[in-house]
Amino acid sequence: MASSSPRRKELLQKFNLTFDCYSPQIAEIRHEKEQAECFVKRMAIEKGRKIHQTCLMLAQDVIILSGDTIDFFNEQILGKPETVSHAKSMLGQLNGNLHTVLSGYSILDSASGNEITDVICTKVKFEKSGLFFSINP
Numbered sequence: 001m002a003s004s005s006p007r008r009k010e011l012l013q014k015f016n017l018t019f020d021c022y023s024p025q026i027a028e029i030r031h032e033k034e035q036a037e038c039f040v041k042r043m044a045i046e047k048g049r050k051i052h053q054t055c056l057m058l059a060q061d062v063i064i065l066s067g068d069t070i071d072f073f074n075e076q077i078l079g080k081p082e083t084v085s086h087a088k089s090m091l092g093q094l095n096g097n098l099h100t101v102l103s104g105y106s107i108l109d110s111a112s113g114n115e116i117t118d119v120i121c122t123k124v125k126f127e128k129s130g131l132f133f134s135i136n137p
Contacts, residue, residue, distance in 0.1 A: 002051040002066035012065075024050040024066070036072045037119045040104035043068035045117055048108040061111040073099035096128030 001008065004023035012019055024047040030039045048066035052058070071078040073094060081087035101124055107116045 002047040002064050022051045022055055026050050036077055036102055040068050040070050040102045041117055041119050044104035044106040048106040052108060052110055064108040064110060067105040069103045071099055071101055094126045098123055098125045
């Protein structure tokens with residue numbers, strides 16, 4: 001799996017699959033005027049291809065699963081919060097509002113080079129709440 005996400009790892013473990021995790025080092029930078037769906041799909045593809053190109057210890061006939069997820073609100077991609085206050089600010093923006101969660105995935109067959117890629121779009125609405133949780137670092 002071309003991901004360092006603990007949630008993706010946990011999900012695959014529920015299926016009793018045998019797999020290794022590799023963290024692809026790619027520049028996650030959106031191209032100018034790139035649509036959010038295209039960006040998240042490109043990130044998933046690039047992550048899988050990067051692991052395929054750089055992990056020499058992989059067998060020649062493995063399946064590489066990679067993915068990327070973004071939140072999209074008011075025509076902007078909300079990146080990962082960098083601080084607790086940034087996280088609270090993001091939650092405040094989403095409070096009572098509808099936003100889109102886009103998950104791109106890529107399944108790469110290293111033997112043939114064939115790829116299956118797609119984007120799943122989920123609309124999420126946060127119910128308006130005055131509650132904010134305290135996060136202790």
